[in-house]
Amino acid sequence: MLMQGLKKIGLGLLLAMVTMVAYADYSWNFPEPVTPMALDTLHVHNKFMLIAIAIFFAVLAIMVYSIFAHRKSKGFKSVADKAPSTAMEIFWTLVPFAILLLIDFVIMGIPAYHSVIMMEDTRNKSEMVIKVTGSQWRWQYEYMDGDAQGIKFVSNLSTNDKQMHNEEEKGENYLLEVDNPLVLPVGVKVRILMTATDVLHNWWVPQFGSSRLAVPGFIRETWVQVDKPGVYRGQCKELCGKGHGYMPVVVNAVSKEEYQAWVAAKKEESAKANAGADKEWTKEDLVAEGKKVYEKNCAVCHQVSGAGLPPAFPALTGSKITTTPTFGADGKYLPDSHMDRVLNGVRMMPAWKAVLSDTEIAAVITYERNALGNNVGDVVQPSQVKAARQ
Numbered sequence: 001m002l003m004q005g006l007k008k009i010g011l012g013l014l015l016a017m018v019t020m021v022a023y024a025d026y027s028w029n030f031p032e033p034v035t036p037m038a039l040d041t042l043h044v045h046n047k048f049m050l051i052a053i054a055i056f057f058a059v060l061a062i063m064v065y066s067i068f069a070h071r072k073s074k075g076f077k078s079v080a081d082k083a084p085s086t087a088m089e090i091f092w093t094l095v096p097f098a099i100l101l102l103i104d105f106v107i108m109g110i111p112a113y114h115s116v117i118m119m120e121d122t123r124n125k126s127e128m129v130i131k132v133t134g135s136q137w138r139w140q141y142e143y144m145d146g147d148a149q150g151i152k153f154v155s156n157l158s159t160n161d162k163q164m165h166n167e168e169e170k171g172e173n174y175l176l177e178v179d180n181p182l183v184l185p186v187g188v189k190v191r192i193l194m195t196a197t198d199v200l201h202n203w204w205v206p207q208f209g210s211s212r213l214a215v216p217g218f219i220r221e222t223w224v225q226v227d228k229p230g231v232y233r234g235q236c237k238e239l240c241g242k243g244h245g246y247m248p249v250v251v252n253a254v255s256k257e258e259y260q261a262w263v264a265a266k267k268e269e270s271a272k273a274n275a276g277a278d279k280e281w282t283k284e285d286l287v288a289e290g291k292k293v294y295e296k297n298c299a300v301c302h303q304v305s306g307a308g309l310p311p312a313f314p315a316l317t318g319s320k321i322t323t324t325p326t327f328g329a330d331g332k333y334l335p336d337s338h339m340d341r342v343l344n345g346v347r348m349m350p351a352w353k354a355v356l357s358d359t360e361i362a363a364v365i366t367y368e369r370n371a372l373g374n375n376v377g378d379v380v381q382p383s384q385v386k387a388a389r390q
């Protein structure tokens with residue numbers, strides 16, 4: 001019986017080892033660390049793992065020895081029959097306490113302390129600052145200083161609907177792809193300020209080893225220094241509502257030269273968009289532009305068709321706000337009107353003032369009023385949005 005059991009266990013172990021070798025690409029291990037923080041935490045993990053394994057085998061060895069050496073057939077009696085000794089009990093309480101103290105506070109405490117200090121050290125030698133804002137359900141990035149100062153954009157999921165509904169083969173980066181990735185120069189320590197506009201989110205890229213809650217109303221900090229060029233993917237790591245699984249993080253780490261080129265291109269792009277804000281747009285152009293803005297930013301809640309998901313997310317088709325005038329006789333927007341809702345939000349409706357440009361807001365409002373089954377006929381120009389902001 002015993003031998004058979006042992007054979008079975010042996011066979012099991014062998015099988016486990018074979019599968020481990022088969023997975024030698026380490027897909028069961030941590031993802032390859034690419035920042036000093038990720039490397040440090042991986043080392044801490046490995047040290048702790050060794051300590052835990054050593055303790056496991058030491059305890060197991062004592063147990064197996066005790067069971068065999070003190071078995072009943074050799075005449076050993078149950079401890080329960082022995083008279084308790086207070087001195088012994090105190091001694092055997094203090095010994096594990098001392099061992100734990102040594103392991104936890106010294107052998108494990110020192111490397112862990114080192115890691116935690118490293119994580120908290122966001123300012124020392126950091127060369128640039130980026131603000132990351134989480135919203136239901138997208139990330140917004142803003143470059144706060146240096147050449148890139150003023151660059152600000154929204155990063156939306158770019159996986160199409162068809163893949164989600166199994167009408168099309170799922171792509172390689174299914175739900176881990178965005179329209180505008182965050183671009184960072186390699187080898188530069190970047191201080192990251194983090195906040196949220198609605199609920200808790202968490203900006204998490206496993207290969208960076210940093211993860212911090214984004215809390216509405218608070219600015220929290222972390223940092224990354226990506227040492228290897230590449231595209232790194234992550235996700236929001238805090239359950240944040242219906243679209244939690246649809247707000248991936250994509251970071252493109254490039255050489256300093258490529259980064260400079262990207263900054264220049266991005267600046268030119270925003271200069272062009274600003275020029276667009278001063279001209280008079282035709283209704284057709286606004287509606288066409290607005291469709292893009294709508295499908296990227298609004299359709300998650302109000303649906304592509306505009307039917308919404310009542311009662312949580314109202315329909316925009318035929319709604320009072322989208323079909324009644326948004327400007328009063330004095331040219332100012334009315335309270336609780338279309339412009340007010342989109343700029344300032346209310347309850348679960350996000351404010352778009354700080355997220356979308358004048359042109360985008362003008363376009364999306366014009367689109368909602370003249371598409372999605374509505375046919376109000378009026379247009380909102382970017383210049384009117386600009387004025388409305390004041």
Ligand SMILES: [Cu+2]
Pocket residue numbers: 134135137200201202236237238239240244247
């Ligand atoms: Cu989130």
